[in-house]
Amino acid sequence: SVITISSTNVDSYNLTVTDLSGKIVMTKSLNGIENTIDLSTLSTGAYLFELRSDKGKEVIKILKN
Numbered sequence: 001s002v003i004t005i006s007s008t009n010v011d012s013y014n015l016t017v018t019d020l021s022g023k024i025v026m027t028k029s030l031n032g033i034e035n036t037i038d039l040s041t042l043s044t045g046a047y048l049f050e051l052r053s054d055k056g057k058e059v060i061k062i063l064k065n
Contacts, residue, residue, distance in 0.1 A: 001040035001063070005051070013053035020046050024044060039064055 007013065015037070017026035025042060030036075042056055049060045 001038065003037050003039060005030065005035050005037060008033060010053040010055055013051050016050045016052070018048050018050070020048070
């Protein structure tokens with residue numbers, strides 16, 4: 001129920017997790033190269049992880065079983 005997010009080219013970024021209906025279910029400010037995110041509070045399903053920094057954004061689809 002945890003994932004690790006690694007970044008080598010930014011020092012800090014914001015994570016927004018939304019379900020497929022667009023509801024925001026988690027937000028976090030992250031710093032450093034590697035961060036561990038606890039997903040145990042999320043229900044089984046698909047989520048969009050949006051990572052946003054001053055250098056841009058990336059959206060990743062995550063499936064939780």
